[in-house]
Amino acid sequence: MTRKPRIADVAQLAGVSTATVSRTLSRPDRVEEITRARVLRAVAATGYRVNAAARDLRSRRARAITLLAPNLANTFFSRIVAAVQDVAGSAGLVVQISDSQVEAARLSAIGTDGRTDGILLLDGAVDPAIVASWTVPVVMVCEWLEGVDLSSIGTDNAGGIGQAVDHLAGLGHRRIAFLSGPSGNVLSVARAAGYEAAMRRLGLAVAAPDRLPGDFTMRSGAAAAVRWAAVPDRATAVVCASDESAIGFVSECDRKGFACPRDVSVVGFDDIEFGDRFIPPLTTVHQPRDLLGRRAATLLVEALSGGAPLRPGRRMLPSRLVVRGSTAAPS
Amino acid sequence: MTRKPRIADVAQLAGVSTATVSRTLSRPDRVEEITRARVLRAVAATGYRVNAAARDLRSRRARAITLLAPNLANTFFSRIVAAVQDVAGSAGLVVQISDSQVEAARLSAIGTDGRTDGILLLDGAVDPAIVASWTVPVVMVCEWLEGVDLSSIGTDNAGGIGQAVDHLAGLGHRRIAFLSGPSGNVLSVARAAGYEAAMRRLGLAVAAPDRLPGDFTMRSGAAAAVRWAAVPDRATAVVCASDESAIGFVSECDRKGFACPRDVSVVGFDDIEFGDRFIPPLTTVHQPRDLLGRRAATLLVEALSGGAPLRPGRRMLPSRLVVRGSTAAPS
DNA sequence: ACCGCTCATGTAATCGTTTACACGGTCCAC
DNA sequence: GTGGACCGTGTAAACGATTACATGAGCGGT
Structure with a gap:
């Protein structure tokens, strides 16, 4: 318990190289079953946890997407957030949420500092120049950016x-x-x-x-x-x-x-x-909202997993009137 | 525009070492004014952005805190989130939000993978064993963990x-x-x-x-x-x-x-x-709620900046009855 | 004239992974 | 029996920053 175990510690305990440990953890099918078992036992014994920063640095991806919304207090977003989390989670991605109303420098950093693989933007009022500065794929949800041809999904x-x-x-x-x-x-x-x-x-x-x-x-x-x-x-x-x-x-x-x-x-x-x-x-x-979040997240996740590249253009889901008690014939 | 500029590119353009570039960006007062100006010009010219993963790895901190709540859809959390963002933001920390109801492995990873410096936990129902596995400081907000002596802040x-x-x-x-x-x-x-x-x-x-x-x-x-x-x-x-x-x-x-x-x-x-x-x-x-979020975030931020270490114990803010129209004398 | 201090900068080690490439062994087709 | 494909594993080079330590200049005190 002296310091955090590193991959080298696991490798040593298991009697294999660090490469094998890494492979066991990321693509288990590439190592023989007996080796895999030894490695996993060593992982458990040491309590090893991969260091995300090191992995992100080396593999140049963050295994995370960021949801950017103005005013997170807004009730409207909640369901969308939940849906996004669901989709991203089962794709093995972490969802980060940030406020889109922070200062420009911080906003710009979000899409360029290598901490996220993609952005779900729920704010149509961010500076297009900032969006342009981002180096990761962006999908807009609900709102869109006038004059910038991003992939977006919203309602009618x-x-x-x-x-x-x-x-x-x-x-x-x-x-x-x-x-x-x-x-x-x-x-x-x-x-x-x-x-x-x-x-x-x-x-x-x-x-x-x-x-x-x-x-x-x-x-x-x-x-x-x-x-x-x-x-x-x-x-x-x-x-x-x-x-x-x-x-x-x-x-x-x-x-x-x-x-x-x-x-x-x-x-x-x-x-x-x-x-x-x-x-x-x-x-x-x-x-x-659920569908909106689900679709947007799916779009982004698929683009990230190397499937279909993000096609720009606005997609629109139908909206539907729900008649309840606040409307009646004029008296 | 061939590839993302690295710190070495900036250093070369400015005619200084990478160390000087790094210092210019993180502690500007440690470099001479004329050098600083040259470096900043080079940064602007190259469009350089620091790579967070590399920085996090080397400096062993993430400059981020994570807010963990069950069911983010809950209206109650919104204000707290906003307050936390405010405090953390002005301390230069990014706020990440995650759902506390994800599977144990992912939850445990959050506090051990080096991607966050501290956790604000708004859920009193997470497995104490998972919380114990985290290697970063934790502050509980609103709820608390029975039998685990964490620092927590809530209302009466x-x-x-x-x-x-x-x-x-x-x-x-x-x-x-x-x-x-x-x-x-x-x-x-x-x-x-x-x-x-x-x-x-x-x-x-x-x-x-x-x-x-x-x-x-x-x-x-x-x-x-x-x-x-x-x-x-x-x-x-x-x-x-x-x-x-x-x-x-x-x-x-x-x-x-x-x-x-x-x-x-x-x-x-x-x-x-x-x-x-x-x-x-x-x-x-x-x-x-605003105060709750503010206090909790301040507690965590100060602990991270090396100030006061986190003292365990439950702090309690007074609650107050607001009388409006839904109560009256019985008829 | 020399010592020692401060200050600005450079050199190079380090953070902890992933992964391209190399290597040796097995197996099959010819 | 040889060549090639394939498979499992190891070696070592990245990934891109930060920072401990070294260096050398400038300067004041003795």
């Missing part, structure tokens, strides 16, 4: 919002407002575009106060409710760019004495876990 | 529950039920004990059906509501071991036609973001 934002608007119109709503996401965000833009297109398609007018600014958060949803309530001829329904902002909206309405769906119908986006247990249960656009 | 679970019970009793409730967490969990045990102690202290009887089984999840909260509703002489208040289960409970009550707080007062535990925006806003026991 405009289509989902379209279904929400159709649903409300079908219930008889004519004044349908839209609570948007943060202005720079690609998802915001896509969802807002989906709203405008659907309204136009249905021949419904969009009054200026029906475009409510927001940023995906509950706080911004609550603020939007205040603005909404202040207008005398209020919209009778609101499509929100996220579940969190929808919850914030409904909650603030409640505090102001407006009930959902009696006084206003509300649709969210994402289908987070809490939506189903909200009062009222939230009608929302479901995103297949 | 029993005290928090006690405040909740006192609050309800003060409102006039006499039949106060408890919705517990998963049976093996240390937090569950501590919170359940806090409940029993508070009830005894107040001279209130606990009927058998007032001990509702749960596991922190919304689903289990909903299931508990079904059991609660089935009893003819129902408890008039419920203290829940987590906010999620409290939300599940209230939501299911609502579906069954029971309103909160009119028909039942409910208190949660954790003070997650959604609690404040739930309808009704949830009365809950606040845990200082």
